[in-house]
Amino acid sequence: MQIRPARLHISQMRCTRLLLSVALSVLSLTGIVFQRRGRFVVVPPAPFIVKPSPDVIRGTLYDPFIAPSAEESFADHRVRPINAHAAISQGCMDTWLSTGLWQHPCRYDMVQESHIDLVYVWVNGSDALHQNARKKLLNATTYKTKDARFREHDELRYSLRSVRNATATWPNSTWHIVTADVPPPNLNNTAPDSSHRLGLVPQWLDIECAFHGNPDGQPPIRLQHDSQLFRLTGRPGATLTAADASNWLEKILPSFNSHAVESQLPQLDPAIVSDNIIALNDDQFMMLTHPPSAFHTTLYGPVFRVDPDLLVTGDDSGSADGGGEWRSLDWSAHLLDERFGTHTRPYLHHNARALSLPLMHELSLAFGQYFAATPLSRFRGSHKVPGEYELNTIFMATYYVIERHREALLWSWVVGKWGGSSGVLDSDRKWQIWREMGGEEADVLSLPKAERTTAEDLDVNLYNAGVQPPWSFDDHKQAHVSYVWLSMDGYTPADFHAMPRRVEINRSACIGEDTKLAWDVFRRLLKERPACGDSIIAALIRTSKRGLGIFLPPPSVEHEYSNADPIILPLDLPVIPPSLPRNPRAFAVRLLMRYAYVLGESTTLFMPIKSVRQAGPALRNADRWKNLALMCINDDLHNGDQRAADNLLRDWFESRWPERLDCEL
Numbered sequence: 001m002q003i004r005p006a007r008l009h010i011s012q013m014r015c016t017r018l019l020l021s022v023a024l025s026v027l028s029l030t031g032i033v034f035q036r037r038g039r040f041v042v043v044p045p046a047p048f049i050v051k052p053s054p055d056v057i058r059g060t061l062y063d064p065f066i067a068p069s070a071e072e073s074f075a076d077h078r079v080r081p082i083n084a085h086a087a088i089s090q091g092c093m094d095t096w097l098s099t100g101l102w103q104h105p106c107r108y109d110m111v112q113e114s115h116i117d118l119v120y121v122w123v124n125g126s127d128a129l130h131q132n133a134r135k136k137l138l139n140a141t142t143y144k145t146k147d148a149r150f151r152e153h154d155e156l157r158y159s160l161r162s163v164r165n166a167t168a169t170w171p172n173s174t175w176h177i178v179t180a181d182v183p184p185p186n187l188n189n190t191a192p193d194s195s196h197r198l199g200l201v202p203q204w205l206d207i208e209c210a211f212h213g214n215p216d217g218q219p220p221i222r223l224q225h226d227s228q229l230f231r232l233t234g235r236p237g238a239t240l241t242a243a244d245a246s247n248w249l250e251k252i253l254p255s256f257n258s259h260a261v262e263s264q265l266p267q268l269d270p271a272i273v274s275d276n277i278i279a280l281n282d283d284q285f286m287m288l289t290h291p292p293s294a295f296h297t298t299l300y301g302p303v304f305r306v307d308p309d310l311l312v313t314g315d316d317s318g319s320a321d322g323g324g325e326w327r328s329l330d331w332s333a334h335l336l337d338e339r340f341g342t343h344t345r346p347y348l349h350h351n352a353r354a355l356s357l358p359l360m361h362e363l364s365l366a367f368g369q370y371f372a373a374t375p376l377s378r379f380r381g382s383h384k385v386p387g388e389y390e391l392n393t394i395f396m397a398t399y400y401v402i403e404r405h406r407e408a409l410l411w412s413w414v415v416g417k418w419g420g421s422s423g424v425l426d427s428d429r430k431w432q433i434w435r436e437m438g439g440e441e442a443d444v445l446s447l448p449k450a451e452r453t454t455a456e457d458l459d460v461n462l463y464n465a466g467v468q469p470p471w472s473f474d475d476h477k478q479a480h481v482s483y484v485w486l487s488m489d490g491y492t493p494a495d496f497h498a499m500p501r502r503v504e505i506n507r508s509a510c511i512g513e514d515t516k517l518a519w520d521v522f523r524r525l526l527k528e529r530p531a532c533g534d535s536i537i538a539a540l541i542r543t544s545k546r547g548l549g550i551f552l553p554p555p556s557v558e559h560e561y562s563n564a565d566p567i568i569l570p571l572d573l574p575v576i577p578p579s580l581p582r583n584p585r586a587f588a589v590r591l592l593m594r595y596a597y598v599l600g601e602s603t604t605l606f607m608p609i610k611s612v613r614q615a616g617p618a619l620r621n622a623d624r625w626k627n628l629a630l631m632c633i634n635d636d637l638h639n640g641d642q643r644a645a646d647n648l649l650r651d652w653f654e655s656r657w658p659e660r661l662d663c664e665l
Helices: 012-028 081-085 090-099 129-143 155-165 207-212 242-252 260-264 326-340 357-366 368-376 395-417 427-437 454-464 518-528 530-541 585-593 612-624 639-656
Strands: 002-006 056-057 060-066 116-122 175-179 194-202 221-225 276-281 284-286 301-302 306-312 344-350 353-356 446-447 483-485 502-506 596-603 605-611 630-635
Touching: 056 207, 060 221, 081 116, 081 585, 090 585, 116 155, 116 260, 155 175, 155 284, 155 639, 194 221, 207 221, 242 368, 260 368, 260 395, 301 353, 301 395, 306 326, 326 344, 326 395, 326 518, 344 395, 353 357, 353 395, 357 368, 357 395, 395 427, 395 518, 395 530, 395 585, 446 530, 454 483, 502 530, 518 530, 605 612, 612 639
Parallel strands: 116 175, 116 276, 175 221, 605 630
Antiparallel strands: 002 605, 056 060, 060 194, 276 353, 284 630, 306 344, 446 502, 483 596
16 A cells, blocks of 8 residues: 655745735736636537437447448547647747746736546446457457456446546536447347447446536536547658558457557547546546646646656566556656657656646657557557557656657757757857856856745746645645646756756766757757756756746747747657747747646555455555545455455445435436
């Protein structure tokens, strides 16, 4: 059992600043607009969203549908913008990124509480048709898998009840359940039609009622099924055909691998699913009320929860256990190293995880061939072919954002600011670069830890933007979430929770003196010598108390920001430099805002259940943690304990969340 307590600390300075800001705002009538806390707001379905028409087959309820054809099974290769950023003026965004303060002109660009959808990946392993399909494939492959991966103790019902209580004030939220699907039984001994599928349904849920939601009770609950989600991706720039898609689908479906299903979450339809999502398994629970800022804000981005005591390093050998998650973690870290430079990355807490759907989709385009290879393991770990191991999508999606933000900082400073229109760094410019970092005649620069006020400014900025902060004065009623690291402070390679205590940079090793293309220096700092890039970021952060202004190119007097400019750097890392955007500063500002993120802490519990004897005391211990925010109960039971454990868990679930959902049957 692993418990992670949150830091509960609100300094006197922060409270003073907060009260002063509120008072001044009220007196000046500029006003602080708070979101009204109240009922769910039901999101009406788009006209093209098909309402469920459930069917009962052999006494079991299913959701019939027609699977997409091969021609419909390609990923959309258009890079998606962050919708909330469109409402923020360029002047506001520039001021915000430069100064780290949400002030004029941003005070007139009020943002909203983030719209966040919940996305569950769920399978009812006790369904007879699902069991038959699983056994048939296992017999054909002679592969063995753990029964616990397909067991259920009615967790989904109670997980949904828990989030109903925890997210009751969230605006415009929708809950999505991605479920398995099976072929219909051939009752008439006719030729089977592979396009007809039966989506698994929670048997206790009225899916027609849940589809619409209830403004006085709960958001809509909408089902999507595996076969509807799988989309083929390839290398950036690759041309794929319908034959490629058809061949791929034959190799990957049906899938009984949660890694494979998660690899397709980037393909969730943005017309149906919000930009901001929380990915959950059915064994994960929210124990207390959470404001949206516990997981996402427009100002600071998604809130990632990492465990700096458990580190992941890149490994392409495939030697780790494929039946668990470590082979996928090692392989994912290796791919990130290959693209962004070698780093050691903390494990993610195994609980509710905040993600950005547009950035997940971008990730799937950047590593398209590896996303296409992941479902080749139809059971977890079953496809052990070098170069085709499974990705850990949640891990990659988290660190892709972190690495892209680091990349944006280095590009903005090296290419946008110092390379400029010439794209060249000669010895004179390199000397200016060295001076800007704080260097002098010596070849080695040694600097103490930066002093920043980013964390102290947090509460004032959120209140000025009209966003409820993530912390709580009573952590027995509302979860207390600490923002322990913000990307507004650069990059933290040390322990992912703090500024480096000391920065050392060797001029010759990191930037040299000979004339180079700015793009080549950028590539060197990003990937070839990542420690140099990390240290340079840390040195530049020291030059001010807040904001990222030191990294930004000078303002452009010739070109205003235009939607015609690209919105991202290349998905791969080309040797030949791409064209400089017409307005490098505006591009850099939008880029840094796109990949903004937070590292957060809250009290979390990961509870593996190995036996009934161990489960009872563990659950009673969880009841004593009144400030417990997030919890995962992981089934690691011996097969003989299943029935007793099932009764124990259901009783405990009912004691915690007795109030039924509106659409429970």
